[in-house]
Amino acid sequence: MINNSRLNVEEYNFEGKNIEEPPVQKKPNKFLKILNSKRVVPYVFVLPFIISFLILTLYPAIQAFVMSFQRILPGQVTFIGFQNYERIFNPSFFKALTNTTIYTISTVVVLVSVPIILAILLDSKFVKFKTLFRSALFIPSLTSVVVAGIIFRLVFAESESSIANQIIGIFGVDPVSWQYTGWSGMLLMVLIASWRWMGVNILYFLAGLQNIPKEIYESAEIDGANIFQRFRHITLPFLKPIIIFVTTISIIGGFRVFEESYVLWQGNSPGNIGLTLVGYLYQEGIQQNDLGFGSAIGVIVLILIFIVSILYLFLTGGFKRGDE
Amino acid sequence: MKRLTLFGTLVFMLLILGACSGDADSESTNSGDGGESTIAGEDLEDATELSFWTFAGTHADFYASAAERWNTENPDKAIKLSIETYPFDQMHNNLLLALQSGSGAPDLADIELAKFPNFLKGDIQLESLNDLIEPEIENFVEDRLNIYAKDGTYYGAPTHVGATVVYYNQEIMDEAGVDIDSIETWDDYIEAGKQVVEVTDKPMTTIPTNWYGIWPYVTQRGSDFFDENGELTLDNEENVETLEFINSLVNEHKIAEVTPGGGNHSEEFYGFMNNGGQASIVIPMFYMKDFVEYMPDLKGKMQIRPMPLAAGSDTKSVGMGGTGTAVISQSEHVDLAKEFLYYAKLSKEGNIHLWTELGFDPPRWDVWDTPEVREDNVFYEYFHDDIFDILLSIKDDVTGINLSENTPDVLSEIDSNIMHSVLREGNQTPEEALKQSADTIRQKMKSAN
Numbered sequence: 001m002i003n004n005s006r007l008n009v010e011e012y013n014f015e016g017k018n019i020e021e022p023p024v025q026k027k028p029n030k031f032l033k034i035l036n037s038k039r040v041v042p043y044v045f046v047l048p049f050i051i052s053f054l055i056l057t058l059y060p061a062i063q064a065f066v067m068s069f070q071r072i073l074p075g076q077v078t079f080i081g082f083q084n085y086e087r088i089f090n091p092s093f094f095k096a097l098t099n100t101t102i103y104t105i106s107t108v109v110v111l112v113s114v115p116i117i118l119a120i121l122l123d124s125k126f127v128k129f130k131t132l133f134r135s136a137l138f139i140p141s142l143t144s145v146v147v148a149g150i151i152f153r154l155v156f157a158e159s160e161s162s163i164a165n166q167i168i169g170i171f172g173v174d175p176v177s178w179q180y181t182g183w184s185g186m187l188l189m190v191l192i193a194s195w196r197w198m199g200v201n202i203l204y205f206l207a208g209l210q211n212i213p214k215e216i217y218e219s220a221e222i223d224g225a226n227i228f229q230r231f232r233h234i235t236l237p238f239l240k241p242i243i244i245f246v247t248t249i250s251i252i253g254g255f256r257v258f259e260e261s262y263v264l265w266q267g268n269s270p271g272n273i274g275l276t277l278v279g280y281l282y283q284e285g286i287q288q289n290d291l292g293f294g295s296a297i298g299v300i301v302l303i304l305i306f307i308v309s310i311l312y313l314f315l316t317g318g319f320k321r322g323d324e
Numbered sequence: 325m326k327r328l329t330l331f332g333t334l335v336f337m338l339l340i341l342g343a344c345s346g347d348a349d350s351e352s353t354n355s356g357d358g359g360e361s362t363i364a365g366e367d368l369e370d371a372t373e374l375s376f377w378t379f380a381g382t383h384a385d386f387y388a389s390a391a392e393r394w395n396t397e398n399p400d401k402a403i404k405l406s407i408e409t410y411p412f413d414q415m416h417n418n419l420l421l422a423l424q425s426g427s428g429a430p431d432l433a434d435i436e437l438a439k440f441p442n443f444l445k446g447d448i449q450l451e452s453l454n455d456l457i458e459p460e461i462e463n464f465v466e467d468r469l470n471i472y473a474k475d476g477t478y479y480g481a482p483t484h485v486g487a488t489v490v491y492y493n494q495e496i497m498d499e500a501g502v503d504i505d506s507i508e509t510w511d512d513y514i515e516a517g518k519q520v521v522e523v524t525d526k527p528m529t530t531i532p533t534n535w536y537g538i539w540p541y542v543t544q545r546g547s548d549f550f551d552e553n554g555e556l557t558l559d560n561e562e563n564v565e566t567l568e569f570i571n572s573l574v575n576e577h578k579i580a581e582v583t584p585g586g587g588n589h590s591e592e593f594y595g596f597m598n599n600g601g602q603a604s605i606v607i608p609m610f611y612m613k614d615f616v617e618y619m620p621d622l623k624g625k626m627q628i629r630p631m632p633l634a635a636g637s638d639t640k641s642v643g644m645g646g647t648g649t650a651v652i653s654q655s656e657h658v659d660l661a662k663e664f665l666y667y668a669k670l671s672k673e674g675n676i677h678l679w680t681e682l683g684f685d686p687p688r689w690d691v692w693d694t695p696e697v698r699e700d701n702v703f704y705e706y707f708h709d710d711i712f713d714i715l716l717s718i719k720d721d722v723t724g725i726n727l728s729e730n731t732p733d734v735l736s737e738i739d740s741n742i743m744h745s746v747l748r749e750g751n752q753t754p755e756e757a758l759k760q761s762a763d764t765i766r767q768k769m770k771s772a773n
Contacts, residue, residue: 073446074423087771090764158584159592180586180748266413268736270533270586270744286417288732289442291424 061302068296073289084296093297095272096280099186103276104254106190111201111250112243114194119205120235134206138199145196149263152192153179179264185273189260197253201246208242209235244316248309255305258282277301360384362407364391371395371402372657374664375430377419379412382613383434383483383647386681390668403664412436423449423652431655432665437646438535440472440480441731450479451651451658456666463672463690465643467724472648480648481669484684486608487641487715487722488540491615492627496603499524504627510569513632517579520603528603530583530593531574533743535735536644537583540606542566543642543723545634550728556769558734559755559762567746567754574747582747594618606631608644609715613683616706623706630718640721679703685715692716730769737761 034040071080121127122134140148156164156178165175178184212235220230236243258278265274267283275283278301285294313319362384365371378384384407391405408430410418416439422429423443435443443450457469457478465485472480492504500520507513517528531537542548547562557563573580581602585592588607597605598619605611615622630640649669651661668674675686676696683703691697692712703711742761745752752760 072424074426074449075447083771087767090767091760092764157592180744268739270740271749272740275740283736286420287413288736289420289424289445 064295064298067292068299070292070295072291080292084293085300087293088296088300092272092275092280093277096275096277099273099275100255100257100277102186103189103193103257103260104251106186107193107197107254107257108247108250110190110194111197112246115198115201115205115246116239116243118198119202119209120231122202123206123209134199134202137202140196140198141200143196145192145259146263148192148196149259152188153264156184156188180270180273182271182273185264185269188264189257189274192260192263193257197250201250204242204246205239208239212238244313247316248312251309251312252305255301255308277304360409362388362409363404364388364407365395365402365404368395368402368404371404372660373404373406374432374655374657374661376405376407376432376434377415377430378407378409378434379415379436380434380647381409382682384409386677387668389681390674390677391664394664394667401660401663403660405664416442419443423654427654429652429654431657431661432649432651434483434647434649435480437471437648437727438732438735440648441727441729443650444474444479445729448474448477448479449653451653451655451662453478453481453651453662453665453670456481456662456670460670460688463688465687465689465719465722467643467722468646468687471646471725471727472650480650481665482687483647483649483669483682484608484610484678485687485689485715485722486610486644486646487685487718488544488606488608488631488644489641489714490604490606490629490631491611492604492629493600493602493622493625494627495625496520496524496526496600497627500603504629507629507632509633509635511635514573514577514579517573517603518577521579524603526601526603527581528579529573529605530581530596530602531570531743531747532583532587533747534587534739536588536607537743537747538567538570538738539725540608540631540642540644541570541634543644543725544631544639545637546639546723548726549731549734550726552726554726554728556728556730556734556762556766558737558765559758564755564758567742567758571746571754575750589614598622609685610645610683612703612707616683616702626707628707628711628714630714630721638721639723640718642723643725689716689719692719730765733765733768734761737765 035044068084069079069081071078071083118137122130127133154162156162158175158177158179159165160169160175162175162178164178168176176184178188216234217230220234225233256278257276261269261274261276261279262282267279267287269275277297281294281297281301284297285291360381364387376384376387378387387405387407391403395402415433416435419429419433419435420442429449454477457464461469464482468482468485469478472478472482494504497504497516497520500516500523502516502519507516513528520526520528539549542563545562545566547557547560547566549556549558549563551557574582583593584590584596584601587593588605588611594614596602598621600622609628615626631642633640649665651658651665655661666674669678670688672688672691672694675688675691676694678684678686679691679697680699680701686692686697692715697712738761742757746754746757
């Protein structure tokens with residue numbers, strides 16, 4: 001025992017971790033052994049993530065928080081207290097907040113309801129060429145959003161000959177200036193996002209559907225439940241955890257939206273119809289060289305996402321354990 | 325089978341991972357694309373390496389050829405100039421961040437007028453060009469130097485005068501039976517416009533929803549967005565009247581429309597204009613290059629004239645737009661970079677090349693009637709022979725602009741709010757729109773001081 005504790009001290013100094021089991025042999029693979037021990041190995045595996053989190057996420061976050069109280073110019077960094085925060089609540093910010101909120105709500109609605117239905121269809125016996133459809137729906141998420149943005153811009157161009165205007169022309173609707181009107185601008189953003197993330201969400205739901213025991217459906221069928229009752233009372237409850245998960249990441253993704261707007265308008269949208277919170281951050285912080293103010297916007301966005309997601313998880317019981 | 329499932333899961337997880345990091349991905353593609361580089365003097369031994377950032381491919385060619393000439397004339401001070409062309413926004417953002425962080429900036433860079441004030445904040449990271457400019461200052465159109473200056477120090481070498489003119493499509497004007505030379509005031513212009521619309525059913529002009537659609541008119545009336553003391557005058561009486569005038573062209577007299585694509589540098593507009601979509605366009609002289617490059621069908625049809633006069637003013641043209649080339653303080657070869665910059669853009673020879681290669685009206689007016697400039701070239705072929713006579717005739721009537729640290733804010737407000745809500749949506753009067761934007765900017769200026 002005494003002998004062991006001496007060894008332990010050595011190891012403690014070496015790796016910074018206390019090791020319980022005594023080493024059988026004092027061989028050169030001691031290092032590997034420590035690395036392989038049950039206590040250490042989990043940390044080794046999460047280390048890459050922890051390091052990248054500390055360097056690429058936590059440090060910038062803290063730095064941004066500090067910067068939000070500063071005015072930052074080349075060679076001149078001064079603390080200015082709450083001045084950045086004082087002027088945050090201006091019309092552009094509220095426009096950005098409104099846009100972002102509408103965008104988030106619309107994407108959550110579309111990106112939760114449609115994928116569930118598509119996933120059920122893809123999981124059912126009636127659909128042929130399932131693999132083909134699965135990959136077709138998934139491919140957009142692998143496409144660069146910049147490329148997608150260019151295509152969308154061309155499809156929804158202002159001229160009468162653009163594809164979108166020709167299609168609505170068939171139904172006798174007048175051409176629309178898609179990228180210059182409030183409602184259509186928002187529609188385009190939601191459309192790009194839906195097109196892009198649909199496949200990923202379908203995969204989540206498909207995974208969820210596979211976990212529902214088939215026997216339950218069978219017994220429900222015997223009891224005379226129709227297809228809607230089965231969906232309402234079996235599928236939905238079983239998918240609840242997935243729905244909560246997908247909704248949460250959609251909310252977070254929604255509040256962080258930037259690219260969908262950027263690819264359409266390159267930062268300055270007419271009448272700010274496409275201004276998002278992160279877009280506003282980019283505009284003020286980078287384009288107008290006001291990094292302090294940009295950081296302040298970032299901090300506000302952070303707080304906002306935090307509150308909304310916590311609230312949502314709380315309301316849907318995301319904090320309860322298991323089936324409590 | 326089991327293995328296959330395992331493999332499938334792995335791929336799936338990787339895909340999710342990739343999907344989650346989508347943000348980072350496309351950002352790197354963003355910064356990856358468009359970066360095109362040109363190197364001049366690559367084969368020279370012991371040449372000093374200089375790096376140059378620009379946002380226009382045509383500028384890159386211009387500097388490359390200047391470097392070649394420099395190397396033949398100064399073999400003892402040869403340079404290897406590597407020119408990087410980035411997309412507009414990206415180049416300015418990268419440069420700002422490089423200056424902010426103190427490393428990674430090039431030796432020389434092109435900075436566009438609307439972005440320039442951003443670089444004059446804090447401890448200025450650009451080199452003074454006074455020793456190059458001051459000895460010859462009387463040869464320059466001075467307003468063009470002042471826009472890149474702060475507190476008497478010049479930081480940017482101008483690219484052109486940017487004298488605003490009206491390009492008329494002779495064919496359409498003839499069809500409508502309008503004599504261009506009879507248009508002297510904006511009232512005449514409106515009358516002529518009505519005739520054009522009536523006969524040809526084409527708009528007299530189109531109004532861009534960016535600053536090109538308002539700044540020239542504001543400046544022509546002797547007003548501006550800031551006064552000499554840097555006070556914001558965006559919502560003053562003259563500016564409200566000017567915007568009312570522009571609005572009347574579109575919404576009252578119906579002789580103008582909103583520019584397709586929103587600006588005169590969009591693909592939509594090039595096509596529209598090339599097909600004879602509008603009878604005239606009010607834009608600085610440098611647009612000649614765009615005509616030659618993108619609108620070949622209009623060759624020989626365009627006539628250049630000074631701007632019609634506004635009531636109570638005899639300003640026939642205003643200097644608009646521009647790019648200032650700056651030497652960055654981080655450079656290890658500041659002196660050589662300055663010398664080269666003088667050679668390429670500030671010297672008499674450099675100015676002649678600005679015209680012959682780029683079709684820009686050179687900021688040194690002492691070259692305007694040199695034989696080299698008067699020599700035949702593509703621009704004379706496309707337009708007509710009296711380009712520089714027109715310039716010389718309005719030389720003393722060209723008015724400049726006042727810039728401030730907050731000019732970029734004003735231009736961004738014009739882009740995203742003012743023009744859109746007044747011209748396109750019509751949900752704000754010119755006065756309301758200007759007031760609202762001015763208030764936003766004033767608030768920002770107040771807190772920044």
